[in-house]
Amino acid sequence: MDIKAIREQFPILKTTVYNKPLVYLDNAATNQKPLAVINAIDAYYKNENSNIHRGVHYLSQLATEAYENVRNQVRDFIHAKYSHEIIFTRGTTEAINLVAYSFSKAFIKPGDEIIVSAMEHHSNIVPWQIACEERGATLKVIPMNNDGELLIDTLPELISEKVKIIAVTQVSNALGTVNPIKEIIELAHKHNIPVLIDGAQGVAHQEVDVVKLDCDFYCFSGHKMYGPMGIGILYGKEEWLNQMPPYQGGGEMIKEVTFEKTTYNELPYKFEAGTPNVADVIGLSAAIDFLTNTGLKNIQAAEHELLSYCEQQLLAEGGITIIGKADQKAGVVSFLIDKVHPYDAGTIIDRFGVAVRTGHHCAQPVMDFLNIPGTIRASFSVYNTKEEIDILLEAIRQVKKMFC
Amino acid sequence: MIQEKADQLINEFGLFEDWMDKYNYLIELGKGLPIIDERYKTEENLIVGCQSRVWLYAEMKNGLVTFTADSDAIITKGIAALLQRVFTDETPDAIINADLGFIEELGLKEHLSPTRSNGLVSMIKQIRFYAIAFKAKS
Numbered sequence: 001m002d003i004k005a006i007r008e009q010f011p012i013l014k015t016t017v018y019n020k021p022l023v024y025l026d027n028a029a030t031n032q033k034p035l036a037v038i039n040a041i042d043a044y045y046k047n048e049n050s051n052i053h054r055g056v057h058y059l060s061q062l063a064t065e066a067y068e069n070v071r072n073q074v075r076d077f078i079h080a081k082y083s084h085e086i087i088f089t090r091g092t093t094e095a096i097n098l099v100a101y102s103f104s105k106a107f108i109k110p111g112d113e114i115i116v117s118a119m120e121h122h123s124n125i126v127p128w129q130i131a132c133e134e135r136g137a138t139l140k141v142i143p144m145n146n147d148g149e150l151l152i153d154t155l156p157e158l159i160s161e162k163v164k165i166i167a168v169t170q171v172s173n174a175l176g177t178v179n180p181i182k183e184i185i186e187l188a189h190k191h192n193i194p195v196l197i198d199g200a201q202g203v204a205h206q207e208v209d210v211v212k213l214d215c216d217f218y219c220f221s222g223h224k225m226y227g228p229m230g231i232g233i234l235y236g237k238e239e240w241l242n243q244m245p246p247y248q249g250g251g252e253m254i255k256e257v258t259f260e261k262t263t264y265n266e267l268p269y270k271f272e273a274g275t276p277n278v279a280d281v282i283g284l285s286a287a288i289d290f291l292t293n294t295g296l297k298n299i300q301a302a303e304h305e306l307l308s309y310c311e312q313q314l315l316a317e318g319g320i321t322i323i324g325k326a327d328q329k330a331g332v333v334s335f336l337i338d339k340v341h342p343y344d345a346g347t348i349i350d351r352f353g354v355a356v357r358t359g360h361h362c363a364q365p366v367m368d369f370l371n372i373p374g375t376i377r378a379s380f381s382v383y384n385t386k387e388e389i390d391i392l393l394e395a396i397r398q399v400k401k402m403f404c
Numbered sequence: 405m406i407q408e409k410a411d412q413l414i415n416e417f418g419l420f421e422d423w424m425d426k427y428n429y430l431i432e433l434g435k436g437l438p439i440i441d442e443r444y445k446t447e448e449n450l451i452v453g454c455q456s457r458v459w460l461y462a463e464m465k466n467g468l469v470t471f472t473a474d475s476d477a478i479i480t481k482g483i484a485a486l487l488q489r490v491f492t493d494e495t496p497d498a499i500i501n502a503d504l505g506f507i508e509e510l511g512l513k514e515h516l517s518p519t520r521s522n523g524l525v526s527m528i529k530q531i532r533f534y535a536i537a538f539k540a541k542s
């Protein structure tokens with residue numbers, strides 16, 4: 001893989017911060033966009049912008065076709081069976097909220113239980129807490145160990161007839177742990193419990209096949225896969241989606257409206273109320289093209305190499321504790337510089353032009369469990385290099401000089 | 405006088421051209437911060453809106469407000485020390501009416517990203533809140 005050619009495609013990587021070249025290692029928060037994505041959005045507004053699904057005029061038909069083609073492209077990208085199982089949302093968070101609301105309304109009764117894991121992002125905790133409150137249900141948690149691995153052995157004990165859905169993340173955004181989701185799904189299905197996978201940190205870093213996984217819902221965001229912000233996907237098996245009531249009301253999701261009664265549209269439109277974010281759907285298409293052209297296997301291999309290199313360098317540096325030592329990890333390194341608050345470290349690292357994340361990474365329960373105030377997190381995308389990790393190390397040495 | 409103390413700080417920080425020296429000075433200032441008594445290190449004296457934890461406590465002595473604080477992050481402690489130096493031993497009225505332009509002039513905002521800035525803003529808010537409360541009581 002020609003990293004130089006890949007980097008060329010990302011205009012932002014040429015920018016400087018504090019007169020230093022930008023070293024962008026905050027990819028788990030959002031990753032950068034190739035020119036093809038930026039151009040696709042630009043071209044849409046210049047040449048095709050029109051409201052979809054209603055007009056018979058030429059532009060509207062053009063936009064509708066482009067929009068629906070992307071739905072097919074997403075279907076193929078995650079190897080789903082049907083296009084109508086692909087729902088466009090604002091992002092992973094909205095996708096999870098949709099399921100938490102609509103699934104719970106249809107299936108959760110007082111006394112029921114919902115299972116999440118100890119390493120979820122707040123987005124895969126709070127919607128379920130709200131659902132539990134609304135429906136009189138209880139939230140149960142799959143625990144983890146100090147290495148940041150889920151204690152899957154405890155799952156059979158947690159499962160009972162009361163459990164109506166399990167929601168777990170594919171990859172932990174805070175620790176990088178890759179969870180054994182296939183195992184979880186198989187076990188859940190033995191008890192006829194559906195499983196929602198938060199794929200926000202997974203989909204751009206490894207190949208995803210929702211049919212092989214057999215997950216019931218899979219949620220992800222465009223902006224963490226080289227695509228635009230404000231667009232995400234909910235994949236759901238049609239048998240579930242058909243039984244769930246609409247999430248929001250408005251245009252597009254209806255079949256017929258009278259003041260007495262409204263009948264709802266079919267899938268996927270039932271869950272897409274209002275004018276959709278067509279431009280970003282078009283942008284997402286270019287992002288999927290980028291992923292497939294670069295090759296997810298190549299991306300995974302490159303990121304894994306960066307992960308190993310970074311962990312090795314941090315350990316060799318000494319005085320650093322890596323947080324999250326799971327056997328299976330994605331391109332996320334969370335760490336602490338001994339005796340230094342992550343906030344102090346982040347402030348200095350920033351001055352080297354290095355973008356890392358410090359804090360709890362929207363996973364406060366993980367930090368509470370590990371009894372730490374937060375971590376410094378470096379996370380990688382395909383365009384990152386070992387030289388960039390060396391600059392991070394240089395910044396870390398300065399931090400130690402100032403605070404240790 | 406608040407303004408005099410603020411001007412003095414602006415002069416001190418003005419001596420450093422390099423951002424690293426500014427941070428080092430902030431760290432030094434933090435070491436001189438009058439530390440909050442352990443018994444006041446409570447949830448209610450914890451300031452929200454900052455990545456690190458900051459506790460701030462105020463007392464009224466002979467008509468003047470004195471501040472003590474602490475933080476688990478050293479740079480934040482430096483910022484707390486800086487504010488403490490400016491606002492301590494002042495009357496509630498002086499604190500309430502103080503011109504906060506010096507924050508901008510210290511060049512701190514440009515060196516502190518928004519989340520951190522928020523910590524700074526929250527600290528100032530809390531300082532003013534104490535002053536207003538003391539004024540109401542007196």
